[in-house]
Amino acid sequence: MSPPPPLEVLDVHQEFRRLRQRLVALDGVSLTVDRGEAYGLLGPNGAGKTTLVKVCLGLSRPTRGQVLLRGLDPAHPRARLRVGYLPEGHRFPAYHTGVSALHFFGRLAGLEEATLRRRIPELLELVGLSDRARDRIGRYSKGMTQRLGLAAALLDDPDILFLDEPTDGVDPLGRRHIREVLLATQERGTTIFINSHLLSEVERTCDRVAILKSGRIVREGSVEELTRPTLRFRLRLAHAPAWPLPALPGVELAARNGHFEAAAADLESLNALVDELRRQGGLIAELAPLGSDLEEVFVTLLTDENAAAPGARVGTSGERP
Ligand SMILES: Nc1ncnc2c1ncn2[C@@H]1O[C@H](COP(=O)(O)OP(=O)(O)O)[C@@H](O)[C@H]1O
Ligand SMILES: [Mg+2]
Numbered sequence: 001m002s003p004p005p006p007l008e009v010l011d012v013h014q015e016f017r018r019l020r021q022r023l024v025a026l027d028g029v030s031l032t033v034d035r036g037e038a039y040g041l042l043g044p045n046g047a048g049k050t051t052l053v054k055v056c057l058g059l060s061r062p063t064r065g066q067v068l069l070r071g072l073d074p075a076h077p078r079a080r081l082r083v084g085y086l087p088e089g090h091r092f093p094a095y096h097t098g099v100s101a102l103h104f105f106g107r108l109a110g111l112e113e114a115t116l117r118r119r120i121p122e123l124l125e126l127v128g129l130s131d132r133a134r135d136r137i138g139r140y141s142k143g144m145t146q147r148l149g150l151a152a153a154l155l156d157d158p159d160i161l162f163l164d165e166p167t168d169g170v171d172p173l174g175r176r177h178i179r180e181v182l183l184a185t186q187e188r189g190t191t192i193f194i195n196s197h198l199l200s201e202v203e204r205t206c207d208r209v210a211i212l213k214s215g216r217i218v219r220e221g222s223v224e225e226l227t228r229p230t231l232r233f234r235l236r237l238a239h240a241p242a243w244p245l246p247a248l249p250g251v252e253l254a255a256r257n258g259h260f261e262a263a264a265a266d267l268e269s270l271n272a273l274v275d276e277l278r279r280q281g282g283l284i285a286e287l288a289p290l291g292s293d294l295e296e297v298f299v300t301l302l303t304d305e306n307a308a309a310p311g312a313r314v315g316t317s318g319e320r321p
Pocket of ligand 2: 049050051088164165
């Protein structure tokens with residue numbers, strides 16, 4: 001039998017209660033992360049990303065649903081062996097140096113002195129902090145703190161690494177550095193799960209991406225799948241024929257603010273639309289392909305009310321909004 005996947009999330013719901021109100025932070029999330037993959041969970045602030053990671057690590061219990069970490073309940077200590085975690089906005093005590101912090105966390109993780117003597121300099125080298133290793137953390141920049149956090153998360157040579165907003169507040173150079181460390185880590189066979197509200201991070205680092213909106217996954221796929229060019233066009237008419245146009249096979253036309261958005265199954269359908277518009281006396285002022293980078297997909301999904309769920313909503317106890 002093949003080993004279980006590093007991470008399986010099965011219909012996870014998480015609700016929080018505040019006074020008599022309930023807040024649905026996760027509303028039926030399911031996903032599977034395969035071995036060796038870098039998986040990105042992308043979503044705006046408040047979407048439920050941190051909540052999901054905490055459930056994945058067994059730090060909080062879901063209201064409903066289940067998580068399997070290498071086939072085990074994450075609350076089980078054995079399930080969390082060799083699982084790395086970089087929490088969102090973590091803080092090290094400022095009096096530590098890079099070396100002493102790693103030593104402290106390494107001991108907490110139960111690593112032997114001999115292992116730490118070898119591992120700490122290796123990791124400091126990997127994250128580019130060798131020359132600042134004996135400086136107090138209080139003097140580190142945000143980027144250096146994040147890189148040290150990454151080193152701490154890698155101490156136990158994890159085969160699954162969870163990162164919650166690893167590059168938030170880090171400058172572009174620091175981001176690139178973190179990205180390079182993650183790539184190197186993935187190449188060594190570690191499975192990576194990244195939470196981010198930063199599209200560019202996920203786009204550049206991850207093999208597969210899920211977009212989380214208000215506690216629900218609204219899209220999932222490889223970056224390539226999510227951004228595959230579709231025949232979508234912005235259409236502006238200087239002179240419009242009678243509206244609505246007769247339905248054309250393979251064409252969907254939607255009126256937007258002052259222009260139209262056309263989605264065509266293929267080039268023939270698109271040209272048939274142009275013919276029809278012209279035949280009816282329409283005068284085309286603009287026909288431009290719509291960008292389909294991940295940002296476009298992301299923004300469209302987050303702004304399109306129909307694309308998703310009612311969301312991380314506040315409702316009165318007991319009833320579904
Ligand atoms: N312990 C908690 N108690 C009450 N509400 C919470 C708690 N943790 C998170 N939330 C709420 O759940 C929603 C999702 O939060 P979070 O998972 O932190 O989002 P993200 O990490 O995507 O920014 C937010 O509305 C947040 O306020
Ligand atoms: Mg968060």
